Amino acid sequence: xxxxxxxxxxxxxxxxxxxxxxxxxxxxxxxxxxxxxxxxxxxxxxxxxxxxxxxxxxxxxxxxxxxxxxxxxxxxxxxxxxxxxxxxxxxxxxxxxxx
Amino acid sequence: xxxxxxxxxxxxxxxxxxxxxxxxxxxxxxxxxxxxxxxxxxxxxxxxxxxxxxxxxxxxxxxxxxxxxxxxxxxxxxxxxxxxxxxxxxxxxxxxxxxxxxxxxxxxxxxxxxxxxxxxxxxxxxxxxxxxxxxxxxxxxxxxxxxxxxxxxxxxxxxxxxxxxxxxxxxxxxxxxxxxxxxxxxxxxxxxxxxxxxxxxxxxxxxxxxxxxxxxxxxxxxxxxxxxxxxxxxxxxxxxxxxxxxxxxxxxxxxxxxxxxxxxxxxxxxxxxxxxxxxxxxxxxxxxxxxxxxxxxxxxxxxxxxxxxxxxxxxxxxxxxxxxxxxxxxxxxxxxxxxxxxxxxxxxxxxxxxxxxxxxxxxxxxxxxxxxxxxxxxxxxxxxxxxxxxxxxxxxxxxxxxxxxxxxxxxxxxxxxxxxxxxxxxxxxxxxxxxxxxxxxxxxxxxxxxxxxxxxxxxxxxxxxxxxxxxxxxxxxxxxxxxxxxxxxxxxxxxxxxxxxxxxxxxxxxxxxxxxxxxxxxxxxxxxxxxxxxxxxxxxxxxxxxxxxxxxxxx
Ligand code: HEM
Ligand code: SF4
Numbered sequence: 001x002x003x004x005x006x007x008x009x010x011x012x013x014x015x016x017x018x019x020x021x022x023x024x025x026x027x028x029x030x031x032x033x034x035x036x037x038x039x040x041x042x043x044x045x046x047x048x049x050x051x052x053x054x055x056x057x058x059x060x061x062x063x064x065x066x067x068x069x070x071x072x073x074x075x076x077x078x079x080x081x082x083x084x085x086x087x088x089x090x091x092x093x094x095x096x097x098x099x
Numbered sequence: 100x101x102x103x104x105x106x107x108x109x110x111x112x113x114x115x116x117x118x119x120x121x122x123x124x125x126x127x128x129x130x131x132x133x134x135x136x137x138x139x140x141x142x143x144x145x146x147x148x149x150x151x152x153x154x155x156x157x158x159x160x161x162x163x164x165x166x167x168x169x170x171x172x173x174x175x176x177x178x179x180x181x182x183x184x185x186x187x188x189x190x191x192x193x194x195x196x197x198x199x200x201x202x203x204x205x206x207x208x209x210x211x212x213x214x215x216x217x218x219x220x221x222x223x224x225x226x227x228x229x230x231x232x233x234x235x236x237x238x239x240x241x242x243x244x245x246x247x248x249x250x251x252x253x254x255x256x257x258x259x260x261x262x263x264x265x266x267x268x269x270x271x272x273x274x275x276x277x278x279x280x281x282x283x284x285x286x287x288x289x290x291x292x293x294x295x296x297x298x299x300x301x302x303x304x305x306x307x308x309x310x311x312x313x314x315x316x317x318x319x320x321x322x323x324x325x326x327x328x329x330x331x332x333x334x335x336x337x338x339x340x341x342x343x344x345x346x347x348x349x350x351x352x353x354x355x356x357x358x359x360x361x362x363x364x365x366x367x368x369x370x371x372x373x374x375x376x377x378x379x380x381x382x383x384x385x386x387x388x389x390x391x392x393x394x395x396x397x398x399x400x401x402x403x404x405x406x407x408x409x410x411x412x413x414x415x416x417x418x419x420x421x422x423x424x425x426x427x428x429x430x431x432x433x434x435x436x437x438x439x440x441x442x443x444x445x446x447x448x449x450x451x452x453x454x455x456x457x458x459x460x461x462x463x464x465x466x467x468x469x470x471x472x473x474x475x476x477x478x479x480x481x482x483x484x485x486x487x488x489x490x491x492x493x494x495x496x497x498x499x500x501x502x503x504x505x506x507x508x509x510x511x512x513x514x515x516x517x518x519x520x521x522x523x524x525x526x527x528x529x530x531x532x533x534x535x536x537x538x539x540x541x542x543x544x545x546x547x548x549x550x551x552x553x554x555x556x557x558x559x560x561x562x563x564x565x566x567x568x569x570x571x572x573x574x575x576x577x578x579x580x581x582x583x584x585x586x587x588x589x590x591x592x593x594x595x596x597x598x599x600x601x602x603x604x605x606x607x608x609x610x611x612x613x614x615x616x617x618x619x620x621x622x623x624x625x626x627x628x629x630x631x632x633x634x635x636x637x638x639x640x641x642x643x644x645x646x647x648x649x650x651x652x653x654x
């Protein structure tokens with residue numbers, strides 16, 4: 001039995017500044033996880049990942065990250081993704097300062 | 100200090116121009132990431148969790164004031180106003196933007212610095228005793244040889260695609276402050292019948308298979324050193340494993356192939372290579388050595404030092420912990436702590452870098468060092484200047500009196516920055532330092548080295564910490580494993596795992612229990628944590644770490 005598919009978002013780093021970014025349903029890249037397209041189907045997830053990977057002049061290292069669906073949209077399920085969404089914990093730098 | 104020759108300058112200009120074009124071609128889409136990645140890594144540029152990271156080499160940890168000022172300018176112009184000094188005597192900038200990196204490299208080149216071979220499967224930045232050229236216990240200054248090794252290894256055509264990275268450290272003192280036993284090759288300067296030579300240690304390392312290096316050669320003369328090292332790296336380059344990157348370091352070769360076999364191969368290779376060394380390397384070493392001539396030491400008396408020492412308890416506490424014995428009468432080595440309680444270990448703001456540059460220029464024969472323990476050293480300070488230096492450091496938030504104490508923690512960037520991390524390390528270091536400062540215990544506890552890594556790669560040296568902390572991911576939650584009894588000095592040892600790990604909330608109280616246990620167990624205040632551990636072993640410390648289990652077992 002294969003494992004049930006869990007919701008995902010496509011995330012990557014921005015080529016120019018390395019910022020964490022998320023693929024939206026409108027085919028743009030957002031710096032906010034809330035705006036990411038939540039993918040609930042495995043085949044669609046693979047397609048969206050291919051879409052992301054084909055944009056080699058915009059993004060680096062695209063992958064699918066697990067999310068849970070919360071009240072305001074997708075929420076990270078692993079602490080690594082929580083840090084990527086927010087920024088480092090020793091300074092108010094990165095996204096937490098920029099957004 | 101080493102001054103770049105025209106050749107060095109031309110090489111660096113050319114190399115930076117190449118990288119500038121590579122960056123342009125990456126940005127305009129002509130290079131894919133797969134093509135670009137090895138090129139950027141060759142120039143010290145990583146992509147981390149939130150941003151790019153540029154790792155700049157500080158060869159053998161030596162800087163002058165002009166270089167330190169330039170590091171400050173770079174931090175302000177292209178980063179967020181600070182830099183992070185690392186255990187490999189590098190400085191890392193955590194927030195550069197890709198299009199700016201070529202300009203950063205050009206700015207570094209202006210002061211004779213670069214980021215070459217700070218990454219990749221090459222011979223990395225050669226590290227050295229941070230007290231080199233100043234320490235009272237030194238046989239000879241290791242830096243001329245370190246510079247020779249830098250020139251030999253940089254762009255060495257044979258050694259650009261090795262099985263894995265290769266790290267060399269060198270010390271000129273019997274008291275090993277350079278962790279030579281945890282490097283692929285560790286060199287210790289030794290004296291035999293009046294001749295100076297090198298003990299060559301091979302196969303030390305951290306990572307997932309920590310090993311203490313073994314003696315490959317007891318004594319290699321100065322003339323033979325370069326061919327001997329070349330032979331060693333060449334043998335490993337050919338027979339080192341390439342099938343599995345976790346088995347590729349020379350430590351695994353030593354382990355699987357055996358020290359004796361390796362030694363025989365190296366000696367055979369050495370016999371072949373030695374003939375090709377016609378003495379040019381020794382001529383080069385002579386000219387390098389002249390650039391490392393000691394400064395003209397000042398012979399004035401130590402002025403008001405003794406009076407201030409007697410009258411000012413804050414100055415006295417700082418002098419007692421942060422000064423080390425210098426080879427010249429009337430001088431001291433000053434270690435400036437980058438570990439203010441609650442701050443990020445190893446971080447310095449641009450303003451602090453400028454203060455350090457100014458102090459070096461005004462009072463320190465223009466020399467600075469970066470230590471693998473993530474602190475900054477003023478290696479040559481006449482004692483009469485110490486009160487003025489201390490006052491200036493205090494204003495800049497740099498006068499923390501904690502060198503070698505529990506809050507002088509090494510911590511890798513961990514999950515706050517590093518893409519490979521399994522947990523955070525910086526906040527754990529911050530909390531331990533803050534807690535023991537509140538308890539006002541650290542001077543009572545005395546010498547105690549805590550080292551923290553955010554994953555098994557062990558960049559934070561946890562294996563050789565008296566107390567080592569390793570951050571792991573246990574089912575999606577940060578978990579911290581404790582090792583005890585490690586040491587990174589001449590009596591190097593790998594720490595032993597104490598037992599199950601602790602959550603982020605439990606780890607600080609666990610460390611506190613350990614320290615209180617030590618205070619109870621030591622025979623007298625002069626018995627250090629490590630000595631007590633070596634006398635008693637793991638058991639009493641384990642009992643302190645896991646009181647519930649201990650209570651159950653006693654029932
Ligand atoms: C943030 C980016 C970093 C990455 C991606 C990284 C990666 C690695 C990896 C993969 C290893 C294991 C190598 C092996 O065993 O073959 C390693 C080891 C090591 N790194 Fe890092 N590291 C990083 C930062 C640092 C920093 C900031 C320091 C210094 C504070 C450092 C110092 C070391 C040391 C001392 C070792 C262990 C010695 C050894 O066995 O080579 N690294 N690193
Ligand atoms: S030990 Fe792990 S987490 Fe820490 S810097 Fe090295 S690779 Fe990153």
